[in-house]
Amino acid sequence: MTGLRDGHVVGGRTSDGVVRVPPPEFDPVTHAATTDFVGVASEGTVVSWTWVPEPVKAQPLDHPFAWALVKLDGADTAIMHAVDVASNDAIHTGMRVRIRWAAERVGAITDIACFEPADTAEHSESFSADEGSAEGVTGVITPVSLDYVYAASPEESAFFRGMAEGRILGQRCPVCRKVYVPPRGACPVDGVPTTDEVELAGSGTVTTFCIVNVPFLGQRITPPYVSAYVLLDGADIAFLHLIQGIDAHDVRMGMRVEAVWKPREEWGTTIENILHFQPNGEPDAAYETYEGHL
Amino acid sequence: MRDVAVVGFAQRQMKEFEGSPTCVELLVPIFAELFEQTGWTKSDIGFWCSGSSDYLAGRAFSFVSAVDAIGAFPPVAESHVEMDAAWALYEAWLKIQTGEVDTALVYGFGKSSAGVLRRTLALQLDPYTMTPLWPDTVSIAALQARLGLEGGHWTEKDLAAVAQRSLADAADNPYAIRSGKEGVDELLARPLYADPLHKHDCSPVTDGAAAIIIAAKDHLPTTAERPAWISGFAHSVDQADLGSRDLSGSPSARRAAISANVGGAPIDVAELHAPFSHQELILRKELGLDDSVSINPSGGALTANPMFSAGLIRIGEAAKQIWSGDAQRTLGHATSGPALQQNLVCVMEANR
Ligand SMILES: [Zn+2]
Numbered sequence: 095m096t097g098l099r100d101g102h103v104v105g106g107r108t109s110d111g112v113v114r115v116p117p118p119e120f121d122p123v124t125h126a127a128t129t130d131f132v133g134v135a136s137e138g139t140v141v142s143w144t145w146v147p148e149p150v151k152a153q154p155l156d157h158p159f160a161w162a163l164v165k166l167d168g169a170d171t172a173i174m175h176a177v178d179v180a181s182n183d184a185i186h187t188g189m190r191v192r193i194r195w196a197a198e199r200v201g202a203i204t205d206i207a208c209f210e211p212a213d214t215a216e217h218s219e220s221f222s223a224d225e226g227s228a229e230g231v232t233g234v235i236t237p238v239s240l241d242y243v244y245a246a247s248p249e250e251s252a253f254f255r256g257m258a259e260g261r262i263l264g265q266r267c268p269v270c271r272k273v274y275v276p277p278r279g280a281c282p283v284d285g286v287p288t289t290d291e292v293e294l295a296g297s298g299t300v301t302t303f304c305i306v307n308v309p310f311l312g313q314r315i316t317p318p319y320v321s322a323y324v325l326l327d328g329a330d331i332a333f334l335h336l337i338q339g340i341d342a343h344d345v346r347m348g349m350r351v352e353a354v355w356k357p358r359e360e361w362g363t364t365i366e367n368i369l370h371f372q373p374n375g376e377p378d379a380a381y382e383t384y385e386g387h388l
Numbered sequence: 389m390r391d392v393a394v395v396g397f398a399q400r401q402m403k404e405f406e407g408s409p410t411c412v413e414l415l416v417p418i419f420a421e422l423f424e425q426t427g428w429t430k431s432d433i434g435f436w437c438s439g440s441s442d443y444l445a446g447r448a449f450s451f452v453s454a455v456d457a458i459g460a461f462p463p464v465a466e467s468h469v470e471m472d473a474a475w476a477l478y479e480a481w482l483k484i485q486t487g488e489v490d491t492a493l494v495y496g497f498g499k500s501s502a503g504v505l506r507r508t509l510a511l512q513l514d515p516y517t518m519t520p521l522w523p524d525t526v527s528i529a530a531l532q533a534r535l536g537l538e539g540g541h542w543t544e545k546d547l548a549a550v551a552q553r554s555l556a557d558a559a560d561n562p563y564a565i566r567s568g569k570e571g572v573d574e575l576l577a578r579p580l581y582a583d584p585l586h587k588h589d590c591s592p593v594t595d596g597a598a599a600i601i602i603a604a605k606d607h608l609p610t611t612a613e614r615p616a617w618i619s620g621f622a623h624s625v626d627q628a629d630l631g632s633r634d635l636s637g638s639p640s641a642r643r644a645a646i647s648a649n650v651g652g653a654p655i656d657v658a659e660l661h662a663p664f665s666h667q668e669l670i671l672r673k674e675l676g677l678d679d680s681v682s683i684n685p686s687g688g689a690l691t692a693n694p695m696f697s698a699g700l701i702r703i704g705e706a707a708k709q710i711w712s713g714d715a716q717r718t719l720g721h722a723t724s725g726p727a728l729q730q731n732l733v734c735v736m737e738a739n740r
Contacts, residue, residue: 095516114632116517122627142538142635144530145583150507152522161527163535163631172631174523174531182583187538203517236520238511242446242502247408278456279413285430285459287416 095231097133099201103193105134105169115169116203137192137212138166145182152239154208160185164209176208184211201231249277249288254363256293260355262368264329266290272330296353298326298333298371299379301387305342318342324351324371325387332387339372348384350376391740392484393615395608396422396493396601397704401563401692404501405595410445411497414597415457422493422601426609430459433601434489436466437480439473439496439696443511446502454497465489472496472661474699474722474732477600481621490607496697497597505593505695512725514628525726526590529664530582532635532727536666537584541636544584547665548575551588551690554665558687566592566691588690591663596694598701605740616707616718616736620648623732630726641674641721641731648733650675655735656715657682659702661722663689670728671721685709699723703734710738 097104106117106128117128143162149155154176162185163172178194179185190212199205246254249265253276256263264275265288272281277288303322320342323332337345339354352374361367398421400414407413423429436458440451451468458464467483469476473496480492500508506524513519536542552572558564568588581587601609608615624640624647626633645651658681662668668690672683686705689698699722706720717737724730 112632114629116629118627118629118632122632142531142534143583144527144534144585145580146524146527150504150522150524152507153524154521161523161531163531165631171629174518174528174630175521187534203520234516234520236515238519240443240446240503240508240511244446244502245406245408247413250408279408280416280456281459282456283459283461285416285419285457287413 095201095234098203098205099199099231101195101199103134103136103166105132105166106130107132112170113168114171115166115173132168134169135167137190138164138169140177140185140187140189140191141165141172142187143177143185145185154204159208162191162209164191175206178208178210202234202236247279249279252291253277254365257365257367258361258363260358260361260367262294262296262326262353264292264294264326266292273328274331275326275329275333292328294326294328296326297374298324298329298351299384300337300345300347300349300351301325301332301384302347303337303345305345320345322371323387325384330387335368336370337372338370346378348378348381350374350379390485390487391605391617392481392602393605393608393612393617393740394600394703394707394736395603395612395615396425397599397707398422398425399563399596399598399697399701399704401565401594401596401694401701403565403592403594405499410440410447410450410453411499411595411597412454412457415454415495415497415599418495418597418599419457419493422599425611426601427611428601428609430464432609433491433493434465435480435483435492436464437476437483437492437494438466438468439471439476439494439700440468440498441470441696443508444498444500444502444695454495472696472699472722472724473598474661474703474720474734475623475724477602477700477703477734478621478623478732480602481618484602484604491601491603493599493601494700495597495599496700498694498696499595500593500695501595509726518630526582526585528630528726529590529667530585533589533664533666534584536636536669539636542666542669544576545572546669547585547589548572550665550668551575551586554684554688554690555588557685558691561687561691563596564687564691565594567687585664589665591689591693591698592691594692594694594698596692596697598694598697598704600700600704600707614711614713614738616710617738617740618734619737620650620652620733620735622647623730625725625730626728628729633727633729635727636670638670638674638728638731641671641728641733644731644733645675648735650719650733650735653717655681655717655719657685657706657709658719659684659686659688659706659721661689661699661702663693663698663723665690667723667728671731675719675721675733677719699732703736706734707736710736
């Protein structure tokens with residue numbers, strides 16, 4: 095990675111004499127750490143290729159391009175990367191290609207922006223390696239982002255529709271009669287879908303809780319704050335939510351709480367309609383009333 | 389070694405499952421079907437093992453929610469692999485070998501359609517030198533296909549013949565999501581999808597789930613008239629660096645076949661988990677299967693390929709061939725990772 099940052103490719107010679115690019119951390123035969131590093135050229139030959147008419151998010155090029163296995167001069171193994179050519183007629187096995195370096199290099203595989211045909215006008219050679227920074231690259235950051243389409247199950251769907259009407263809907267298992275909220279596709283005791291709809295009150299008992307002190311990515315409330323299991327009155331399974339309106343250190347097991355809803359005009363089919371739970375002023379529930387839910 | 393047989397198999401495969409992101413809901417009817425096949429209840433199962441992926445589901449610990457489908461109270465002995473459930477079957481088989489349990493139910497599930505599958509699968513690649521480029525599975529398979537074409541290992545016609553046979557066979561499989569009567573020439577005339585592959589050379593994005601019951605000798609359900617005895621079971625893996633592998637072959641498939649003694653006697657039917665046409669050709673060569681072997685009568689992965697259960701389904705389909713009396717010795721194969729990186733082989737026989 096340090097080599098990439100400095101604008102050249104480094105391979106590793108393993109015990110079988112093979113120069114591998116990228117260099118493996120450990121020898122595939124002896125399992126010893128790779129120590130024999132070899133510089134290879136930034137030009138090479140296409141070993142195999144395929145055409146990508148519609149690139150997907152985060153690939154090296156956002157217009158149609160070719161993926162190729164490229165054997166760089168001086169290396170014995172090929173590296174997979176993108177080749178920027180106009181069409182699948184413009185690439186073939188055996189074609190000479192060279193690295194197009196990224197404008198800004200940080201010590202990551204993406205420092206190689208892509209490959210390009212080696213017969214095009216020179217512009218990669220104009221770069222002069224930054225001789226001043228001798229420090230090696232010690233870390234790589236690989237951002238990963240995936241998108242999903244969330245399809246609610248029939249049971250979840252009923253719950254979210256209820257939310258949009260300001261109602262908390264659970265369902266009763268037809269076998270053990272327990273009430274689950276949110277309802278689920280299968281009772282964890284009996285393995286059958288829950289059926290009869292049960293509307294629950296907005297009040298309940300804190301069974302257990304934790305004080306969140308650790309900041310993390312995407313956090314919306316400043317720590318310390320309380321995340322708690324609230325056993326809604328009439329439900330047989332606790333519900334995970336936030337407790338606000340009280341100092342985090344005063345939250346306790348058995349505390350009686352009620353749901354605090356967003357203004358009605360902001361309601362959607364989401365659990366976020368309930369902002370948080372807050373103490374409702376009732377005396378604490380006796381331990382026996384929730385001990386079976388811990 | 390304890391004698392262990394496959395005695396139950398149920399599956400669901402579909403283009404798009406219109407339920408929550410995990411396909412867990414599919415497990416409830418599948419388990420019910422297995423209990424009907426065996427006459428058992430959940431208390432007859434000594435061990436539960438699943439294969440699935442959080443990356444596919446888009447939520448952490450998604451396999452924990454699957455335990456709901458079991459009805460896991462009182463608690464059950466349970467385990468999970470972040471791999472195709474064929475590997476979960478291997479774990480369950482080992483567990484029975486230890487003598488700790490006598491029976492196991494193995495299941496796999498996944499909703500491939502929830503995300504962009506070929507992007508999701510980029511996360512199984514080397515996280516330093518490959519994932520940041522987001523190479524997609526189809527493209528990697530296409531690089532492999534071209535190496536074989538230009539290296540003289542197979543022709544475009546060979547690939548089309550695999551697709552043609554798979555699509556035709558799938559017409560009899562109610563779970564296949566793709567089938568067709570097109571001939572080889574018609575298939576070759578279709579446009580390229582990922583040069584040199586056509587769309588019919590690539591398995592379709594599939595949602596689904598499947599489950600298998602295995603049991604040790606003296607613990608079989610009374611319904612098992614012709615159990616599929618597991619006589620060889622092995623898996624192996626090739627190195628992660630694509631460039632260092634000879635992609636026109638699959639050494640790990642060869643090693644697994646040797647360990648499972650595939651060549652010890654003739655194989656009647658082989659169900660191969662080949663998500664791309666050319667990969668079937670590689671597997672037939674590496675597993676030593678000649679033209680007398682019936683390959684993928686179910687239509688195979690080219691006609692339905694639910695992630696994390698397609699490999700297990702191959703073993704179930706191969707077991708069914710024994711139950712029905714149509715075959716004496718069959719083979720189920722599963723693969724995982726890019727370009728046949730990991731391979732598992734399960735040989736089953738009518739006689740023990
Ligand atoms: Zn129940």
